[in-house]
Every structure is written in structure tokens, then in C-alpha cells.
Amino acid sequence: MKYSYILNFIFDFIFLTFFALILALYSWGGFYPSNRQAGSVHIKKVEGSFQLYRNGAPFYIKGASGNSHFEELANNGANTIRVYDTLNLQSVLDEADRHGLAVIVDIPLPKYDEQFPEYNDDAKNEELKLQVKYLVQKFRDHPALLFWNLGNEVRYPVKLFPNKFIKTYNDLIEIIHLEDPNHLVSTTVQRRTDILAIARHSPKLDLLGYNIFGTINKVPSHIESMNFILSGSFPYYISEWGIDGYWETAYTKWGASIEPTSTKKNEQLRTRYYDIQNAGDNCQGSLVFHWGQKHECSKTWFSLFGENGEKSEMVYTLNNVWTGQNKKNQDIGLDYMLLDGRGAPSSIVLPSDTFTKAELKLKKLINDSLKISWELYPDYCRLEGISEEIKQPKKITDAIASESGLTVTFETPMEEGPYRLYAYLENQDGFVASCNTPFYVIGKTNE
Amino acid sequence: MKYSYILNFIFDFIFLTFFALILALYSWGGFYPSNRQAGSVHIKKVEGSFQLYRNGAPFYIKGASGNSHFEELANNGANTIRVYDTLNLQSVLDEADRHGLAVIVDIPLPKYDEQFPEYNDDAKNEELKLQVKYLVQKFRDHPALLFWNLGNEVRYPVKLFPNKFIKTYNDLIEIIHLEDPNHLVSTTVQRRTDILAIARHSPKLDLLGYNIFGTINKVPSHIESMNFILSGSFPYYISEWGIDGYWETAYTKWGASIEPTSTKKNEQLRTRYYDIQNAGDNCQGSLVFHWGQKHECSKTWFSLFGENGEKSEMVYTLNNVWTGQNKKNQDIGLDYMLLDGRGAPSSIVLPSDTFTKAELKLKKLINDSLKISWELYPDYCRLEGISEEIKQPKKITDAIASESGLTVTFETPMEEGPYRLYAYLENQDGFVASCNTPFYVIGKTNE
Numbered sequence: 001m002k003y004s005y006i007l008n009f010i011f012d013f014i015f016l017t018f019f020a021l022i023l024a025l026y027s028w029g030g031f032y033p034s035n036r037q038a039g040s041v042h043i044k045k046v047e048g049s050f051q052l053y054r055n056g057a058p059f060y061i062k063g064a065s066g067n068s069h070f071e072e073l074a075n076n077g078a079n080t081i082r083v084y085d086t087l088n089l090q091s092v093l094d095e096a097d098r099h100g101l102a103v104i105v106d107i108p109l110p111k112y113d114e115q116f117p118e119y120n121d122d123a124k125n126e127e128l129k130l131q132v133k134y135l136v137q138k139f140r141d142h143p144a145l146l147f148w149n150l151g152n153e154v155r156y157p158v159k160l161f162p163n164k165f166i167k168t169y170n171d172l173i174e175i176i177h178l179e180d181p182n183h184l185v186s187t188t189v190q191r192r193t194d195i196l197a198i199a200r201h202s203p204k205l206d207l208l209g210y211n212i213f214g215t216i217n218k219v220p221s222h223i224e225s226m227n228f229i230l231s232g233s234f235p236y237y238i239s240e241w242g243i244d245g246y247w248e249t250a251y252t253k254w255g256a257s258i259e260p261t262s263t264k265k266n267e268q269l270r271t272r273y274y275d276i277q278n279a280g281d282n283c284q285g286s287l288v289f290h291w292g293q294k295h296e297c298s299k300t301w302f303s304l305f306g307e308n309g310e311k312s313e314m315v316y317t318l319n320n321v322w323t324g325q326n327k328k329n330q331d332i333g334l335d336y337m338l339l340d341g342r343g344a345p346s347s348i349v350l351p352s353d354t355f356t357k358a359e360l361k362l363k364k365l366i367n368d369s370l371k372i373s374w375e376l377y378p379d380y381c382r383l384e385g386i387s388e389e390i391k392q393p394k395k396i397t398d399a400i401a402s403e404s405g406l407t408v409t410f411e412t413p414m415e416e417g418p419y420r421l422y423a424y425l426e427n428q429d430g431f432v433a434s435c436n437t438p439f440y441v442i443g444k445t446n447e
Numbered sequence: 448m449k450y451s452y453i454l455n456f457i458f459d460f461i462f463l464t465f466f467a468l469i470l471a472l473y474s475w476g477g478f479y480p481s482n483r484q485a486g487s488v489h490i491k492k493v494e495g496s497f498q499l500y501r502n503g504a505p506f507y508i509k510g511a512s513g514n515s516h517f518e519e520l521a522n523n524g525a526n527t528i529r530v531y532d533t534l535n536l537q538s539v540l541d542e543a544d545r546h547g548l549a550v551i552v553d554i555p556l557p558k559y560d561e562q563f564p565e566y567n568d569d570a571k572n573e574e575l576k577l578q579v580k581y582l583v584q585k586f587r588d589h590p591a592l593l594f595w596n597l598g599n600e601v602r603y604p605v606k607l608f609p610n611k612f613i614k615t616y617n618d619l620i621e622i623i624h625l626e627d628p629n630h631l632v633s634t635t636v637q638r639r640t641d642i643l644a645i646a647r648h649s650p651k652l653d654l655l656g657y658n659i660f661g662t663i664n665k666v667p668s669h670i671e672s673m674n675f676i677l678s679g680s681f682p683y684y685i686s687e688w689g690i691d692g693y694w695e696t697a698y699t700k701w702g703a704s705i706e707p708t709s710t711k712k713n714e715q716l717r718t719r720y721y722d723i724q725n726a727g728d729n730c731q732g733s734l735v736f737h738w739g740q741k742h743e744c745s746k747t748w749f750s751l752f753g754e755n756g757e758k759s760e761m762v763y764t765l766n767n768v769w770t771g772q773n774k775k776n777q778d779i780g781l782d783y784m785l786l787d788g789r790g791a792p793s794s795i796v797l798p799s800d801t802f803t804k805a806e807l808k809l810k811k812l813i814n815d816s817l818k819i820s821w822e823l824y825p826d827y828c829r830l831e832g833i834s835e836e837i838k839q840p841k842k843i844t845d846a847i848a849s850e851s852g853l854t855v856t857f858e859t860p861m862e863e864g865p866y867r868l869y870a871y872l873e874n875q876d877g878f879v880a881s882c883n884t885p886f887y888v889i890g891k892t893n894e
Contacts, residue, residue: 060770100547
């Protein structure tokens, strides 16, 4: 998901300018899904803006990506889940239906890459088409299905003329439309240039999903420039949004991302959901990332739930924005953690095998009903490791020596290297605030 | 629902002043439902504000009162239906559950009235308690049940010491709490003085429902004064809200209420829903009146659906506010009707048995896809008739002589009296804009 912003800007500028000129040479029909205005799920254009419909009523997507905790998702006011693959799809759809959730089903596609041209093998392409056809035939009548998402960040090629990937991709759209007139086809993109290329070569797509982190507030201006170039407008939804990614925050000297506290995450969620609601008439809603537990950089970075189903306090915040409750901030009120008297930005280095104190600061007076717990893990969240498969670190047991109120004493490990100390504060309703501090251990002899 | 505002104000003033003084003489425990913090539905007080919970998640009531169109209610983003009686309750709860709706069940009680003291007969009171007990036992385990509403606008007596009504009422609360620890007990009130009396004598109630028309924007100030007098705060929800009532609008000279167009109703719905969202931390949501078809003054005044299930365009507006879509106004754009070249406020009098022209004005250019239709009815919506049972007028067939685009020619009836001409504009999605004009027919010989 990380890419160079400067390179991207230059590329965008050149691309947008020249592509716009080239587009003008063609008779341009626009990116208008007029062929999909019927069916149990469809999109209508009224007075220049699009509206998604489901079962006869306007449908505004409020949901998350993930594949667990469906009941909690529905109970907290959401209406949609997006699943990234088709594993156990029957039971996923059944479970979603039991809780009244609509499902966006990703059809995973190999990513396009000019260096490794996956799509140059015609036999493979035909096989792919058959697989997609059978998948759609099997599930097209399920009441929980909202639409098909054909490929996530598939890196749609920016070409003037269609290549084999594009031809295969368009065949797939046609197959889905033919087999399932009741549901739409979208694709999810992360680069703006993809949108231009898709509009040029795959105008039969019904809507676009935008995967956006950190730059949610720029969506309206992105859309505006797109509309200008496309001489029209098109429907979209925010297919991934959430808090700042670990590639967007401050780092320690050894490259460990400094994670915002859950209090800070709540602020970001509230502000960004408001931005999405005001993103424009063509935005059909949004999906927060990630409804479940997922180790990305840390245990808690994007996880809205813990390993044992514990609800983070962000679930409470999402409930509030999804249901439109305009109430006071009900955050648990965690402010920050001090480790050996210092904060994470000071790049804390500690001697090995030494008792060390950590302390939590709250924004409110201490609440006796808070249950506080601590965990120590080795840490592999470093700048250079992002594109690699991220290892699942194992918890260091017996590290915590003593706990008392907001403070803990723990023993630093023997082994040199990066670690992360996690703290959790659970309130009476079972919502959990959390924060963590990365630190680096060096052997005592090195000091 | 109508009452004299001036008398009410004087009464309120005297009552609030003296009651506050008297209250100060008592050791006052406040109106705090601390005894109901567990159960599948419960209320918690966090940092001075209340939060309704259902199945472990904060629950914000978004719904309507009515007993039909449950599927449409759920499809349009609501989560709750309120039913005013217990007729066919099993199938009502089952149907609601199928669509993921929570149900607020009214337990109808005879209204209190000092002149006709319904509650002075002890045998009757015991019978009532038994009935309520059996009802609660029968349905307390239904998953769709949200809470019990013990009496709608029951006219709670304003007394310093409890009378037989109050004792019976408190026994009923206790019976429900005892039989059903998983659901709350509310009551719905329309007079502010009721709230004081209820707080004084029935502090075991878990929350209050406010039935409010026309004065939604005054809710926060009402609540503020209540909080001040009660030396604390209490949870409530808006149990009825909607557009201005027929007792709050302009009238013709013969007393027929002039109904706002659906365009105007949409404006009111949007503004008031926003007011409710900002009503305060203790507001647990709201129910719009009326999800269905109901003849009150006119066929269309409060009806969100037509007799044959046609959706009014207000359903679209409610979908938008419930789902939090911040989009452009998608109203059909009906502006007003002219009858014989005049508007309703000019108190149109027409000769009997005469061809007359009516015309619709739109805010937009005429849209070819609009299906326009007209109906003529005798009209019994007059100021003096409000408290009586309102008659269901019968449609006058064969009145429409010819229709063309936005105009119609119809024949005024032979019989003298008040009538109302209705117009409907249905768009391609099946949403219907409507308006009507009252007029009075006098015999030709009288002219």
C-alpha cells in the first residue's frame, strides 16, 4: 500500500494531462452504468448523482471488511460486510443473512504485473473465466449478496490499447453480468491513475471501490478531478478506510512505527467518518478496516477485536457514527504510556534482563472499574519489513513482575532486539482501550 | 393531542415552581434506573449521560410507530418498530425478528381521568395486573422485544400523594420488572408536567418516551428545565415525532386544515431529525409517526404509505436521515396546487356541479417519467372535529373529467359541503409526492 508520494504525483500529473488529451480524440461514452438499473441491487442516476438501491430502497453502505463477529457488526448499526475471498462462502453468506447483513464478495484475481505477465497464458485465462462463472452461478440467488468485487487492488494496467489482462477482465465482467443480472460488479482501487484506465477500458463496471488510508479527507478533491477528466460522474464507495497506517506515522530510530493510542484512533475514526459522509453525492458508503483481529505491524494496529473476541473501544465509536448518535465522547480516556519515564518518540533503549517500570496516564481520574493488563512481545514492525510477510511474534510469558493500578514492573528480555509493551484497559461494558510502546534491548555488556 | 398552549403555560409555571419547592422537602433519590443495568436490554449511566444497550452493544433507536411494512422499514435503515397494542403480538414479533427489527410493545392502559376514575375499582386493578403479568410471561423471551411501554399518554395524575392509579401503575412496573429482568419499562408522555409527577411517584420506570409534534426543536430546552428541577438527568427517547399536525397549520375559513405538500413535509422531517440527533446525551433515539396508512384529517397527512402500499417520498427522506447519507435533496419537487387558479389559503369556494380546473406547479422542469393521478373526497378535517372519531370519507368516483400533464378538469359534486382534491406524482422508483387542496361547494342557486 505504501508508495512514493513524489513519484506518484509526477506520474499522476503527466498521466492526467496527456490522457485527458488522448481521451478527447475518442468518441467517449462515459463511465455510466445505465445498463444496470434493474435487479434487486442496482444503481440509479437521479439529477446527476448516483444512488445504490437494494430491495427497492436506497442503500447506504455502512460496514467493515473482515470475516468474523457478524452479530456484533449488525448489533452495532452496520449493514454490510466485505469478505476478501470466497472460502466457506456459503456459510459466510448464511451467517450474514441471519444477522441482516449484506455481503460484498471479493473475487480474488492475480495481480497484474508487466514483469510477470500472469494473464498472457490463454488457457489460464479461460480457466479463470470458468471458475468465476461457476462461483457466480452457485451464489447469485443468495439473499445476503450485495455485489461482486472483481479483484482487490489488481493494478489495472495504464495502457492506451487493451492488452490480454484487460480483455480477460472485461470478459469476466460480462460473464458476471450475464449470469447474475441482480447484482453489480465493482473493483477496488488504490491508485487514482487506475480509475482513468478502468474508465477507458472497462466502462461496464458498475461502481468503483476506493481503498484509502490516511487521506480520507482528500477524497472529495480526488473525485472532483476525476469527474472533470471523465466529463461525467460515477458511483463509488470507500472500500477500505480506517486509522493512519503504520507507514504513515512517526518511527523510532530503529524503524519501529509508533502506534496511536485507541483514544487517538477514536478521534481519527470520528473525523474521517464525517469526511466520508460529506464525500459527495456519488459516494455509496464505506467499509472500515479491519473487523476482526489481524496482526499488521502490531497486534492492535488495525484490529477492532482482540484474539479472544475482546471489543476495542473503537467498536463503540463506530457504533456511534454508524447509528448517527450525536453524543458526548465516551472514550475510556487513555492518554499515553511512559516507559522508564519516557515516551515512544524518544526511541527508548533499555538494558537486557533488567526490571523496568511502565506507567499509563489517563485523561480522567482513575476509574476503579477499569481492568488493566499488560503484555510483552518481540516486535517486527520496522519500516523495511512492510512489504515482506509479517511474522506473528510470540508473547513473552513471565515478563510482568508486578502490577499496581496504572503501573507495571517488567523484566526486559535477555536477547537483544526490538520489543513492544502492550497495555489494555477494559471497562465494565467490555470495551478495551489500548496502547503500546516499542523499545530496543541491548545487552548489559554493550552499555 | 391538542390543548390550550396558554393555559398549559400558566399551569406549567405554577406547577414547576411549587412542585420544585415541595420536592426540596423530601429526601429525593432522583430518577435513576440504577436497578436495571444488566439484562439483554439495559441502560447504563456513563459520565453523567445514559446509554441504552441491546445484546452488548449501544443501541440508538431509529424507527417508526405502526404495524405494517416491516420489511420496508428495515430496508430503509431503521432498527425499531413501536406497536400501540398487543393484537397478534406473536406474529408481529416474529415478523419484526425476520427483518432484524426491535419492537417496543405498548401495553394499553385506560387513561386516567379524575371525573371518571377508572382505577378506583380494586377488582378491576387486580384483573389488569394479572393480564399484564400473563402478557409479559408469554413474550418476555422473544428476541425481537426491546422494551415494554406501559401506557401511551396515560395522563399521569399530578398529585402530591399517590392515589389508586399511581399505586396500580407502580405495581404494574414491579410485575414487569419481576417477570422480565431482560427488558425495560417505559411510558410515553406528551405533557411536561406528567414527567415531574412520574419522577415523583414512579421512579422505578427505566425511561420515558416523549410524544412530540411540531415542537421538536424545543426538546433540548424542555429537557434542560426538567434536569434542573429533578436535580439529575434521566434517559428518554422521542416516541412520536413527525411533521406539523393538522391542529398546528393554517385553516380555511370553514376550518379545514391546509396540508403541507410532501416537499414541505420532507423539509420538516430533515430539520427535525437533525434536532433530535442533537437533543442531548440522554436521548436514546426516536420513532417517526406513522409507518403505514392512517386517516387523520386527510388520507395523506401522517401516512408514509398509501392504501395499496405506495411509498410516499418521505420514505426516501427517512432512509437518508436514518442511514446518515449526506446527499443532495432528491425530492420529486412538487411545489403547489392551484385550484381554479387559486391556492388553498384563499379559502376556495366553488359552485356545485361545475367543471373546474386544477393545476400542479413543480420546482423543476416537468419530468416525463412522473405518473400523475387525482382523487376527490368529501372532507371532514375541520377544527371542531378533531377530538371526535374521524370519519373515513368515501372517494367520489367519476369526478375526474380529463387529465393532461400537470392539469386536471373535474366536476364539483352536487351536494354542498367541504371537499378535498388530492394529487399524486409517482416517480420511476415508486416514490410518491402528494398534495391536496380543501374547497367548499355551495349550490348554484345560492350564488
